[in-house]
Amino acid sequence: MAIKRDFPVFSERPGLVYLDSAASSQKPSVVLEALDDFYRRHYANVHRGIYQLSEEATRAYEGARAQVAAFFGAGAADLVFTRNATEAINLVGRTWGDLLEPGDQILVTVMEHHSNLIPWQQLAGRKGASIVWADIDDQGRLDLEGIARLLEAGGVRLVAVTQMSNVLGTVNPISWIAEQAHRAGALLLVDGAQSAAHLPLNLASLGADFFAFSGHKLGGPSGIGGLIARPGLLEEMPPFLGGGEMIREVWLDRATFADPPQRFEAGTPAIAEAVALARAVTYLDTLGIAELWKAERQLTERLLDGLDALGLPCFGPRGEDRAGVASFNLPGIHAHDLASFLDLRGIAVRAGHHCAQPLMRRLGQAATARASLFAYSDAADVDALLSALAEAKAFFA
Amino acid sequence: MSLLENLYREIVLDHYRHPRHYGPLEGAERFPGQNPSCGDHLVLYLDRQGDGPLRLAFEAEGCAISQASASLMADLLTGTSADRAAELARAFIATLHGGSVPEELGDLAAFSTLAQLPARIPCALLPWTTLLSALSPDRPAADPAAP
Ligand SMILES: Cc1ncc(COP(=O)(O)O)c(C=O)c1O
Numbered sequence: 222m223a224i225k226r227d228f229p230v231f232s233e234r235p236g237l238v239y240l241d242s243a244a245s246s247q248k249p250s251v252v253l254e255a256l257d258d259f260y261r262r263h264y265a266n267v268h269r270g271i272y273q274l275s276e277e278a279t280r281a282y283e284g285a286r287a288q289v290a291a292f293f294g295a296g297a298a299d300l301v302f303t304r305n306a307t308e309a310i311n312l313v314g315r316t317w318g319d320l321l322e323p324g325d326q327i328l329v330t331v332m333e334h335h336s337n338l339i340p341w342q343q344l345a346g347r348k349g350a351s352i353v354w355a356d357i358d359d360q361g362r363l364d365l366e367g368i369a370r371l372l373e374a375g376g377v378r379l380v381a382v383t384q385m386s387n388v389l390g391t392v393n394p395i396s397w398i399a400e401q402a403h404r405a406g407a408l409l410l411v412d413g414a415q416s417a418a419h420l421p422l423n424l425a426s427l428g429a430d431f432f433a434f435s436g437h438k439l440g441g442p443s444g445i446g447g448l449i450a451r452p453g454l455l456e457e458m459p460p461f462l463g464g465g466e467m468i469r470e471v472w473l474d475r476a477t478f479a480d481p482p483q484r485f486e487a488g489t490p491a492i493a494e495a496v497a498l499a500r501a502v503t504y505l506d507t508l509g510i511a512e513l514w515k516a517e518r519q520l521t522e523r524l525l526d527g528l529d530a531l532g533l534p535c536f537g538p539r540g541e542d543r544a545g546v547a548s549f550n551l552p553g554i555h556a557h558d559l560a561s562f563l564d565l566r567g568i569a570v571r572a573g574h575h576c577a578q579p580l581m582r583r584l585g586q587a588a589t590a591r592a593s594l595f596a597y598s599d600a601a602d603v604d605a606l607l608s609a610l611a612e613a614k615a616f617f618a
Numbered sequence: 619m620s621l622l623e624n625l626y627r628e629i630v631l632d633h634y635r636h637p638r639h640y641g642p643l644e645g646a647e648r649f650p651g652q653n654p655s656c657g658d659h660l661v662l663y664l665d666r667q668g669d670g671p672l673r674l675a676f677e678a679e680g681c682a683i684s685q686a687s688a689s690l691m692a693d694l695l696t697g698t699s700a701d702r703a704a705e706l707a708r709a710f711i712a713t714l715h716g717g718s719v720p721e722e723l724g725d726l727a728a729f730s731t732l733a734q735l736p737a738r739i740p741c742a743l744l745p746w747t748t749l750l751s752a753l754s755p756d757r758p759a760a761d762p763a764a765p
Contacts, residue, residue: 554634555681557656558626561735565620574657587679588657616623617631 243593399428545594651748
């Protein structure tokens with residue numbers, strides 16, 4: 222309840238039960254104020270003007286880079302701002318991916334979001350590389366032996382895996398995967414779109430070579446996210462998009478390029494959004510991300526116990542490696558109809574394939590309903606969902 | 619209970635669980651339709667019998683709204699002329715967008731309450747837009763008739 226007070230949407234829309242934070246989170250007022258303040262008092266383009274205002278804007282933008290990087294345990298030079306996690310993953314596919322050779326393999330898993338799948342399919346198509354994939358077990362945990370086996374075969378150059386499934390809620394053992402990948406001479410890209418908003422993270426020790434995240438899922442504005450690379454890695458990579466800001470010197474027929482991270486940030490970036498994202502991560506730091514994760518674990522148990530008690534089939538593991546995401550179905554009715562029933566009661570859940578069609582096929586589901594939690598979610602939200610589901614069960618019986 | 623829940627209770631759930639005109643139709647052409655944003659699939663079987671009265675059937679995988687809409691559509695349009703079917707389709711589509719509700723739509727008139735849930739309008743539309751493109755003169759070639 223206390224945290225909800227920091228998010229204006231809940232007083233603007235009393236009665237809203239927002240359980241779709243895995244798709245995008247609501248915004249705390251400090252983030253809205255940061256946007257407003259920046260546009261009112263400090264706004265100009267960055268890295269361009271010699272006047273004071275542009276100097277201020279540049280300082281705010283680069284300060285935001287340092288704060289956001291620090292939140293993840295990384296250095297500012299290793300953080301490239303992108304629009305979102307999707308763009309960060311595509312950046313790797315289009316730059317580092319250029320170094321792949323025909324016959325190389327990219328290892329993905331069956332639980333990946335399309336954002337961590339399509340860019341690799343496209344890369345494989347361009348380079349004559351191939352996709353190999355790891356399965357999940359019946360609980361929705363990764364088949365680690367399968368990963369080890371695929372790596373042992375020796376052809377894998379990149380492992381691309383999510384840290385937290387947006388459908389199953391599974392938290393994957395990234396450090397273990399990193400070790401295996403590195404031993405096999407492969408790099409590891411971690412899709413942190415979900416985990417960045419929930420898990421205490423220290424990229425310095427996680428072992429990922431690349432980490433992609435979106436600001437909008439952790440209380441920040443839409444239109445800003447990032448790619449964090451292992452120190453030194455960005456240096457070796459060719460540019461992504463071409464244009465202003467990313468150059469060192471330009472002639473009519475050629476150019477040399479700036480050092481990272483500017484090399485990967487062509488054009489005017491999302492300046493105010495970066496500043497507001499930094500405010501979002503300092504807000505989460507104040508709440509304490511480890512505390513939030515503990516609270517989320519408890520609330521997740523309440524949700525999963527409730528779904529069990531209702532007898533609804535629900536996917537994903539039980540235990541410490543389970544985040545606040547619950548995908549479920551009400552037998553005999555389609556997830557969309559269920560979601561509409563809940564919507565009429567002010568309860569927002571997602572229904573559909575969740576941008577994870579291979580996983581849905583693996584689970585044998587055309588669609589599921591999905592409830593997901595964030596810092597502001599509380600027992601009242603979970604209980605409202607569970608009692609509406611009890612009603613739905615009777616209604617659709 | 620809201621109008622929308624009434625729609626489910628009185629019409630949609632019945633047609634969802636007991637769809638009419640369901641399954642392949644001998645001698646008919648086959649027209650697939652889909653709703654990529656939600657993954658609903660539908661196959662419309664249409665037999666124009668030359669220029670005679672239409673025969674329709676469908677198969678679908680998707681939500682109750684889209685299935686009930688298809689079932690009611692097949693019911694309403696079986697035996698009508700192609701021109702009349704297109705006219706009714708346009709009338710139904712107008713209803714979903716807040717137009718007046720003509721009596722000739724029968725049970726489908728109740729779908730006008732979907733205005734409360736605009737996100738579900740594409741579900742109700744899927745069978746009808748598939749039909750209109752099947753009837754249009756410049757339609758893409760249909761799949762060969764299913765046995
Ligand atoms: C696991 C996962 N990866 C990637 C994404 C893509 O995030 P975005 O659309 O912000 O790029 C999402 C968002 O839904 C996600 O849940």
